[in-house]
Amino acid sequence: MIVPNKWGFPDLGLGVGLRTVHYDYILKKRPRVDWFEILSENYLDTDGRPMRILEQVAERYPVALHGVSLSIGSTDPLDFEYLKKLKRLAEKVQAHWLGDHVCWTGVAGRNGHDLLPVPLNEETLRHIVKRIRTVQDYLERPLILENASTYVTFANSTMPEQEFIARMAEEADCGLLLDVNNVYVSCRNHDWDPWAYLDGIPYHRVTQIHLAGHTDNGTHCIDTHNARVVDEVWKYYAEVHRRTGGRATLLEWDADIPAFPEVHAEVLKAKKFRREAMKRERAAR
Amino acid sequence: MSARRDKHDAGRKIRGAAPRRGRGSEAAPARIEGLVFAGHAGGLPKVESTRPRAPLRAGLEAVENWMQAVITNAGGLGDGERSADARRHIDRGAGTIEQVILPSRNQSSRERLQIYANAYFWRLIDILGEEYPTVRQTAGPRQFPRLAVEYLKAHPSRSYSLNFLSVKFPEFVRSGATRLPRREFLADIATVERSMEDVFDAPDVKPLTPKEWKRIPMSAWMSKRLRMTPAMRLLELRYPVNEYISDVREGRKVEFPRKAEQRLIIFRRNFSVWRAPLTPIRFKLLSALQSGATLPEAFAACAALKGFDAEKFTGALKEWFQGWASDGLFCGVE
Structure with missing residues (x-):
């Protein structure tokens, strides 16, 4: 059964992460891309060229913000200076929504600039839920939080990640950004069942989907965002599409970035999987 | 310039x-x-095995x-x-x-x-x-x-x-917190590269337009202060690193330059970062203006420089100011 988005956030279609190497192409050629996701931190403290480019992009395309520094899982106090800038940026570019990750980036006043995993237990859940509520009150909009790809699990975790995420989203009343490549990477790394993971997601809260490539090192996978989306991840995507009927979909490509048309072509492959998923859904009714 | x-x-x-x-x-x-x-x-x-704990x-x-x-x-x-x-x-x-x-x-x-x-x-x-x-x-x-x-x-x-x-x-x-050959040289390069980052991201303030320049009465120049763009840095360096940096960044063959003072301006124009060497007198004049001196105070600071030539200085002022204005270095008068 298709589950609509709780807040009525639109399916913006198939978008691409805005990257500097593509600035000139995008401004000159004005490609017919459905939407762009921008990395919030790249624009919070600059009033130079990146901001001018972003203003032009936001004039022509729908934009959503995606951050990496909220550190919602950290036990350090929330950084309201950061949130203030984030709120201002979201208003400036009229962002459709604001996202970040279920993770922490540092404690004791430090920042490692990495998306670090949290123990999945009741204490963490209570802590994160409280912070999400505070952030949402401050930003006056729901947060859209992404399942990060992780490389360790903790001895004091007591629940599966999908359960943690589902309860977090329900109790904090926040949205979800489901990264299907991260589902693949984390499940590979932790010997989890990806289909059970996907079964546990509350799809009425899923607002956006991420696609990306990764590096398979045999013993484990690394979320490198430097390659095409693998077939298995497309299967997950099709399944999520079947359940949601369509959510804003975004391809992340952050290393060894090819020319813009190639990146765009990769995300456009989603059309085929969307069509096939809906055919299956109709046939099942 | x-x-x-x-x-x-x-x-x-x-x-x-x-x-x-x-x-x-x-x-x-x-x-x-x-x-x-x-x-x-x-x-x-x-760790032999994970003992039950x-x-x-x-x-x-x-x-x-x-x-x-x-x-x-x-x-x-x-x-x-x-x-x-x-x-x-x-x-x-x-x-x-x-x-x-x-x-x-x-x-x-x-x-x-x-x-x-x-x-x-x-x-x-x-x-x-x-x-x-x-x-x-x-x-x-x-x-x-x-x-x-x-x-x-x-x-x-x-x-x-x-x-x-x-x-x-x-x-x-x-x-000197860490052992490093060519420390001073590297420190000068680092200073320039950091300044380029700062200028790249600095606040965007509109420069004075030619029309706005013309509206400033002559009498005001003796007491007013020029407001400089925040997207500008003035650096006094111990090594002439400007050319060296360009050569390295553009992949040309380089030799380490000999120690010799260099004064640099780094600024942003049309969202591009530019660097240029400055003579001691132009550096002094811009530094004085940047630190909030009035024009007479800035001129006096220049006159105190060794070998100051008043005639040459006054003769060059117009061209300097025109160049700096077209580079967008001035953004107001207060």
Whole structure:
């Protein structure tokens, strides 16, 4: 059964992460891309060229913000200076929504600039839920939080990640950004069942989907965002599409970035999987 | 003014996306000769087996502080695990890592945690290298990572933004906190490259237009102060690094220049960052104006310079000011 988005956030279609190497192409050629996701931190403290480019992009395309520094899982106090800038940026570019990750980036006043995993237990859940509520009150909009790809699990975790995420989203009343490549990477790394993971997601809260490539090192996978989306991840995507009927979909490509048309072509492959998923859904009714 | 367009404005690094995780196999120790900040090097205690122990009851705060202490220890996971910083939060003796981190079917607890340890240093070394490409090239592939790691140990990031990670790097290079050949030369290069970053991101303030210039009455010039663009830095350097930086960044063959003072202006025009050398008198005049002097005060500062030639100075003023105005250096009168 298709589950609509709780807040009525639109399916913006198939978008691409805005990257500097593509600035000139995008401004000159004005490609017919459905939407762009921008990395919030790249624009919070600059009033130079990146901001001018972003203003032009936001004039022509729908934009959503995606951050990496909220550190919602950290036990350090929330950084309201950061949130203030984030709120201002979201208003400036009229962002459709604001996202970040279920993770922490540092404690004791430090920042490692990495998306670090949290123990999945009741204490963490209570802590994160409280912070999400505070952030949402401050930003006056729901947060859209992404399942990060992780490389360790903790001895004091007591629940599966999908359960943690589902309860977090329900109790904090926040949205979800489901990264299907991260589902693949984390499940590979932790010997989890990806289909059970996907079964546990509350799809009425899923607002956006991420696609990306990764590096398979045999013993484990690394979320490198430097390659095409693998077939298995497309299967997950099709399944999520079947359940949601369509959510804003975004391809992340952050290393060894090819020319813009190639990146765009990769995300456009989603059309085929969307069509096939809906055919299956109709046939099942 | 002969301004030099720099490649710096051609693009902007993506900060924060998909943090880089190691090079090659994350399980392998990442080594820079003589420097270990990852892996099994550093004399890890051999953990024969995971003896059954009491379940881990550490709270979230303890786990996060412990993990940060372990993965950011430049001596590697073993040193991190044994460090007082980590043990203050979780200490279950030899094999604490195995008590906190679960293994997977294919990887041990240490191999898994190693992925984060590798990522921490390599990612930040990469960022420093992107911000200081000429320092990186000049210091070389052995020296630069060492310098970067020493810097990160002394000045770990304390901001949500990577923009601020390296603000103290030029000062650190100059300070002598780490052994470094050609220290002063590298410090000058770092100062320039940092200033280019600052100018690139500085607030965008509209420069005075020719119309606005004309509206300022002559009488006002004796008492008013010119407001300079925040996207400008004036640097006094011990080495002539300007050409050297351009040569390195553009891939030309370089020789280390001899010590000789150089004064530089770095500014932004049309969202591109430019650098140009300045004569001592032009540097003095702009510095005085930037620090809030009125025109008569700035002229007096110039007149105090050795070898000041009043006739030449007054003859050149118009051309200098026209050039600076067209470069957008002035943005108001107050």
